[in-house]
Amino acid sequence: MSKVESLGRKDSWEGVRAVVAGFGTSGYAAADNLTHLGASVTVLADNATAAQLEKAELLEILGATVHLHAGATDRLPDDVDVVVTSPGFRPDAPLLTQAAERGVPVWGEVELAWRLRDPDHPAPWLCITGTNGKTTTVQMLDSILRAAGLRSVAAGNVGLPLTEAVMDPEPYDVIAVELSSFQLHYVATMAAESAAVLNFAEDHLDWYAGDTGMDDYARDKGRIYQGVERACVYNVADPTTERLVREADVVEGARAIGFTLGVPSVGMVGVVEDLLVDRAFIDQRQSSAAELCAISDLASTAPHFVANALAAAALARAHGISQSAVRDGLRAFRPDGHRIAVVAEHEGVTWVDDSKATNPHAAQSSLAAYDPVVWVAGGLAKGASFDELVQQVGDRLRAVVLIGRDREVIAAALARHAPDVPVIEVTGGETGPVDGADLMRLVVGAAAQAARPGDTVLLAPGCASMDQFTDYAARGDAFAAAVRAAIDEGWTNQG
Template identity: 60%
Template sequence: MSTVVAGLGVSGVAAARSLLRAGERVVVVETHDGERQRAAAAELEALGAEVRFGGALPADAGLVVTSPGWRPGQPLLAEAAARGVEVIGEVELAWRRRPPGAAPWLAVTGTNGKTTAVRMLTAMLRAAGLDAAAVGNVGTPITEAVERSHDVLAVELSSFQLHWSATLAPRAAAVLNVAGDHLDWHGSMEEYARAKGRVYERAEVVVYNADDAWSTRLAAPYARADGGPRVVSFTLRVPAPGQIGVVEDILVDRAFTADPVRSAEELATLEDVRPFAPHNVANALAAAALARAHGVSPDAVRRGLRDHVPDPHRIAHVARVAEVDYVDDSKATNPHAAAASLAAYRSVVWVAGGLLKGAEVDELVRAASGRLRAAVLLGADRARIREALARHAANVPVVEVEGQDTGVMDRVVNEAARLASPGDTVLLAPAGASMDIFTDYGARGEAFARAVHRLATSGVR
């Protein structure tokens, strides 16, 4: 009997290594034959795996561990389903193979903010003196992390990873927000949200965003008084009992105090949240709720926020040129993220475009129309954004920059500079994925920053 690993990506290679360490017979199936895949195949073959490029499901397959990006309709996975062979993901494999006394999981999912919230949470846990690791979709494969002696794991989970997980039981779990994304993969908004909601199914503490309709809806079935999980929420408003929220400029806990009805505890201030923006305050509140669910003190929450170093390309200030600020939020790869970014600035020359992945942009444009001074569009789906601007912000000047070469960003930045006035913010918040032109959102953000620095040295506006 063999265990089949589908895909030679990061999670697939990690799963294969874990299975090989356990002495199992491993067959890896990969549909793409490239240099990177061949190098990974050589590594796994040296460890004892059999690697096949293409082909059907092996006749002796007893379990399939799929890479998260593989869709259920992919032929190998469809064949597994037809034959009754179980299909799981690397996350589920890690959960099932935890050693006795393994570190508990604090899980985070959502359309936007996952990595930031997990980084903040990890900093809080470490400030409390715990050996904590940020794992999962944030970078480190969980199959590797569970074999180490950490005290606790801060786990970022994507909708793809949750789709292929069935028995996860985190100590606490949060859904930060849910908005249209990856609908081309999941098929509908309902299926996408359902995948996110799986993180709650066996959690001891359910943490939801009281300001987000889908997060609230997904948590609703657990808000009962019959011995189910503890349910708490976070909000940017003044918190009620059972919530963590904001009072003036203070982050306040009314959920994990001894008497939430009569007392509250100060956790931090808005100045402790970096970079400051309303959606980032929500990330901090979610991280604080998860940390408090694990027994972390208010002081450690504050110190963790102060210790947190933001990842690149998340509302990062690049430069000020001729009294115009240039901000890189290339990580805003869907309309929901772009809306949060746009809401943080008063007068914006918006740089947008890319692959929309089936998402709609009308509501984004409608909500942001009062802040937009101009828009510069690039990428494969720029026409859909242009059409939404024509419908909901017809007075906003729009420039489209054609081209699929990476040098397109210099032309974009030059056009944005021409349209901007002193006091404006030129904001890269694309609302789409980057792979139509760039290798990833990081490469797109770096191209933007380089173009801005060239603009600054050229003396041209």
């Protein structure tokens, strides 16, 4: 057995030689806490921002060794006991392949955090993954838990790094955990109290390459169910999520709980008329359902937003949260920016920013909430296909405005499956960052020409943003600013 396999929060880590690969938020948290525990820590990353260089200086004062330069991750140092890797490192990265060849354990920050929980106050984890909707659902769940009077936090892929959450001197009652497939790839012993896979769709084909890529992606998502104690929550409309539940090795007595936008069967949560209802966690579930909240209580009535609320409610109910706290938490929740955010309504046209829709599945969910739509799309497709999306929503499209390096991928899908839909291409910045204000002024002008009263102009790119913008937030901000500027300048919709 490796010398680190049995170590936990209250053990001495003195003499343990740990390498932390990557120096983002989770990498810094892992390095900081391992140093605090007494381990000898070396941090390796191939680049650094000014803020990261400042954090590196602090870590070095505390005794860590930090190398932040090109080529730093090419070689694993000698005499290493454990590698804690950023989720950005693929398993075939040189540092990790060298660790595997030497038999050195490779953990993610999530696995490290699980091992560092306080044995006297091990706050249960309620975990969520899925191709889309993770952050919104985790934040909904955290809102519900707080409404119930619990000390909760959203952590993991959103909010606090998990090592910071578990090492907090004041223990949390429960932690709402968002996990990406990349994070799940590097877990081994983590076991959630309850867990949910919201959906599964083609994504990250740049990480999950090869003939088995999608199978590997699904397998990593399914790791979230391993060892679940109470409830495995799955999407009734997505057979892959149910299959992952069936394949999971869980604690005896754990239940499979479905969520559906239809009327729920026994053992599910779902929708009856305009109400979210529970038919899983009540004694009379064979003959009745308990009201959780009204759809009108939610910040959005978009179908995927309602589905996220149901998944959050199911995890909360599995933890023993009351119906009233579920209602109060969902009523209080407001999503972060760039998630189906109404920017403006002008002359009968609604302008919506969903820049967070960075893959086709997310864009399809967003498009399904509006009809007719002038769709603004494009960017970095990450190897994804848009054929299924266009087949599903083509009849909703008034027109499409395309931007970004991979816009031709979307244009080709439209030509195959919706050839009558007008397509307007806005060029510029395909090889690097562009003046976002100038680009979006052209986009908004083109969309305004195509839109008619009653339409929605929807920025749901279905692609990543880094070909033209620093991130999806910058893209959404530029879109919203261009819409507001155009309205202020007094233009009218020409459609």
